[in-house]
Amino acid sequence: MSLFNAYVTLSGAVDADISRDERMAHRTTYRIGGPASMVAVCHTYAALVKVLDVLHEEGVEWVVMGKGSNVLVSDAGFEGCVIVLGREFSRITLGDDGLVTAGAGVILSKLVTFALSNSLAGLEFACGIPGTLGGAISMDAGTRHEWIGQRLSDVVVLRPGEGLHRYPASEVEWGYRRTSIPTSEIVLEATLRLEPQDKARIASEMDQRLARRRRTQPMGKPSCGSVFRNPGTESVAKMLDECGLKGYSVGGASVSDTHANFIVNNGDATARDVIAVMGHMHDEVLEKRGVDLQPEVKFLGFSS
Ligand SMILES: Cc1cc2nc3c(=O)[nH]c(=O)nc-3n(C[C@H](O)[C@H](O)[C@H](O)COP(=O)(O)OP(=O)(O)OC[C@H]3O[C@@H](n4cnc5c(N)ncnc54)[C@H](O)[C@@H]3O)c2cc1C
DSSP: OOHHHHHHTTTTSSSSSEEEEEEEEGGGGTOOOEEEEEEEEEEEEHEEEEEHHHHHHHOEEEOOOOOOOTEEEEEEEEEEEEEOOHHHHEEEETTTSSSSEETTTTTTHHHHHHHHTTEEEEEEEGGOOBBBBBHHHHOBBBBBBBBGGEEEEEEEEETTTEEEEEEGGGGEEETTTTESHHHHHEEEEEEEEEOOOHHHHHHHHHHHHHHHHHHHHHHSSSSBBBBOOOOTTHHHHHHHHHHHHTTTOOOOOOOOOOTTTBEOSSSSSSSHHHHHHHHHHHHHHHHHHHHOBBBSSEEEEEOO
């Protein structure tokens, strides 16, 4: 494999910002993570296809990343290329049919604001969820009762080496923080079906959702949101709280005092600290409650 060859071939040759050894702490909401050997912010479809072709030819591993709001990157970083969707994937349009089409690189909060300005209801649940539309689709982001898959009409993906494929949303399985779209495919665009509604009503609903988040989540400190998945109908946050884990710390990482399923970075946390805290949370719940918690956060750069 030659990352160097890939870098030399792509630098300046495609409409993409190509960098080497960029610290992932700058691209994750945890503000944690060592360097990725290469980062390619692809601004056009043609650039994305070319980047993937060159990475394939050079045998370089890659991963697509949105805003890194659900990813823990190791302190050693990622030996491969992190692909980010740039300009061409950041557009939102409202069609005559009332459907909203948005690129996967669109920031979710922008999409929520777009819906509000056009008096369209249905995305209130997404208020305060960080990240991009692509990340939200990949994670089927949402709450216990509402999730992004419910609002989609169809999803366009790139199948590397093959081309574009359009999934009607009804043909995708939307599960709890997962979908049936293979991880080898890159979500590029989606069409959403929202409902016309009174703007003041939508705004009021959004305000309530945000206020609830501010009350129940540590908003001021870097985190990746919920660390573990809820096992069944039980709230994992409640379980962790009952096990007395709030405030438990290793190095710069602590279980939040506000929400026991959030680990916060107090400023100088390393991925190793977060893993140590997660390990303790997992073991305590296993010992005291007999539940084997599964992570919701995605890991990058850890040898399996
Ligand atoms: C404070 C806070 C609160 C949160 N609250 C919630 C919540 O209420 N509900 C919830 O569900 N989540 C929540 N999260 C988690 C996170 O915001 C969501 O999972 C979000 O949808 C991730 O989007 P992202 O763009 O940051 O994706 P990333 O974190 O960058 O990536 C997440 C996964 O998606 C994949 N991915 C990203 N883009 C694409 C693409 N274009 N094509 C294919 N795969 C892609 C990545 O490879 C990775 O596996 C919260 C996080 C924080 C920090």
